[in-house]
Amino acid sequence: MTGFSPAEASTPDTFAPVEIGLHGVRKRFSDQVAVDGISLNVHEGEFFSVLGPSGCGKTTVLRMIAGFVDPDEGRIELDGNDMVGVPPYRRDVNTVFQSYALFPHMSVWDNVAYGLKRKKVRGAELEKRVGEHLELVRLAQFAKRRPAQLSGGQQQRVAIARALAAGPRLLLLDEPLGALDAKLRKELQIELMRIQREVGTTFLYVTHDQEEALVLSHRIAVMNAGKIEQVGYPEDVYERPATRFVAGFIGTSNILDAEVSGVDGGFVALTAPGAVNLRAKFAGGVSRGRKVAATVRPEKVHLFDEAAEPPTGWCVLRGVVQDVVYTGVSTQFVVGTPGGELVAFVQNAQRIDDAGAPGQPVRMAWDPEFTVLLESSDG
């Protein structure tokens, strides 16, 4: 997919053995391909997120691992055993649904006990394990209530306790916080991290919320249109996006069309309209004259007026301030340049007073370390 990025290299096997492995998994629904041949390894004890826009196939991946949907092609291995064709009730995998899917006719206690009862856990052992899991999600005092008598956040915690109590090898979470409001979502994110640390179970978390994925995960797989675009640590996918899609989907990226003019030491020299000394770190796979996209995150970009001089060696791009949006912590500057409109986030602690007004000419500058090279277009 890409010739420059360290996407493959950023999938290190620092975790315990592979717990769930997907190999060339493909799924097609009547008129469209939902999952287009993906391969993925999740390690034991990991908090792994599958991140992508709605309709990218991430929920189908999760439902195939749970056993609700069978793939057309490929293998899904749990601890090395192929699970394709094994019904959901014989898989050591449990799911937390976005809609909670709690049993309304049972108490909270009975909901949490449901999976244990199916495993023939009875008597004191049952009491103990249900009690432990209600403690884990801090709902012990609500054991006798019905789900309908709880708030949305509490219901989702019951769903987590219910899925974990069954003692899965792998916990699947399908946008579990999607139905909650922003504040509650933040609280439950912290709660989820704590729970995962405490129980140590592998979590496979599906979400369309990039911030949630960055906050929660050990590693992230970014999906688009049925394919995996990049797998890596949160820092990897944010700082070193492997594709234009990843660069645009996670956070904001400035993208400049550029052409390789040579390799200079550890850097690739680039030419682009209005740019001076545009460079990126050399990562192989480039040749003179090749068309590329040079991207840089808005918070890496500094603004300089005519009086100030950017540090030597930095990439510089001339432009005119078009819009200034004050957001409290930082100010967003939209700058018109020969390569299009670019954005800079400037921390208000270090903001230059007179670089503010629309219409003012400025120079955008950044350390070439932060320039990321991508394919010139997604095609």
Next chain:
Amino acid sequence: MKRRPWALGAVVAVVFLFLYAPIAWLAIASFNSSRSLSRISGFSLQWYEELADDSRVFGSLRLSLQLALSSAVIATVIGTLAAFGLRRAFPGRGLWTVLLSLPLVVPEVVMGVAMLGFFVKLAGVPLGFGALLFAHVAFSLSFVVVVVRSRVSGMDARMEEAAADLGASPFVVFRTVTLPLVAPAVVAGAAFAFLLSFDDVVISSYLTGVGSTTLPVFVYAQASKRGISPEIVALSTLMVTATALLLIIGVVVASWRARRAGSTAKLAG
């Protein structure tokens, strides 16, 4: 605008009077000591005693109960299965759904003629219990399907997936999740079917045989032949009381269940 609570109260009182006065009169008249229906002359249980001596009444009552019970059971089983069948997508599902509910809007007189023509004249089912059973199952089936289907299709399929996910085999999923969630609608559908059968006059009147008359048909026949006799009034009072009791039990059970299940167990009927 000035509120007038007494005005609202008066309207409500008139409406309820309108609804219940005839029934109340029926009950009072059944305890009248004279044969007259327009003049109350004293308290007496004689019409009930005469009723108790009338073997035709008990024969009709037994037939009506047997018929209502068996047609309700059969219609509930078939109707519930149909409601589950209509849950999955298959070609022509819309058409089948419409076909299953069409009998709800066909005039009863027409249904009666059709049932007589088909079951008795064409298929040769003898008049009486057999013909009545076929007909009652046929017309109460639609009601069961409509009531159960509304519950089944409103059920979150994720709930059953969650049960399977937690290790329940398809049978256990059905027993522990699907059935308990659908049960209120099945019970409501069965009660509906029972009452429809027990109350039916029009269709049944085409199909009753010699010596096998349902209770409503018996009442209607007596009333139209001899006018409204005090025995018929007493019998009608008993029927109203029984039906009302059934309804009250249903409402009490439903609200008790609803309280236990939070707000989720709404009775569909």
